Amino acid sequence: MSGVAPLVSISVGVLVERSKSASQWSDFLWRAIGVLIGVPDTPAWTRLSDDGARATFYAGAADVELHRTETSNYRANLASGVPSLWVALGPTDADPPYKLLIVTADPAEGEAMTGAGNNLVEAIPMPLTVQEAIAQFIAEHHVETQFSKRKRDRANPEALARQGPSDRRNRE
DSSP: OOSSOOSEEEEEEEEEEEEEOOOSSOSEEEEEEEEEESOOSSOTTEEEEEOSSEEEEEEEEEEEEEOGGGHHHHHHHHHTSSOEEEEEEEEOSSSSSEEEEEEESOHHHHHHGGGGSSOEEEEEEOOHHHHHHHHHHHHHHOOOOOOOOOOOOOOOHHHHSOOOHHHHHHHO
């Protein structure tokens, strides 16, 4: 959710599952279960299936935004062995009980979405076509940067020493 416009956006549709809860504090558990490549001609929060215990909904459309400055995060995601997209759902006070906030391929951004406490954030498998698009984006825009450790100035122990009253008088 950078303030800079993305260079590439990949449109996806998000699938969400609602299942009955065994908890005494909530009736249902909600979680993102997948993404569709492209955006279907279906209104958000359309029920796709329901067997009584589990219901699947099309939660709506989102864009996976790719930024040049995040290519190292995307590369680490693809190299992880299980490339993922992070889907964040935010609570509402109406029906449906959640709204689609973001879908991202940046693991750091996905983790940051968990900080609100009330958001549901789920890492879901990244479809192969999205993996290929991100790999192409990395190939075009990644710039390797050298790590350079910042060097501190040497501390002056005399500047840090406590000065007694006699030291002040001698200077005046």
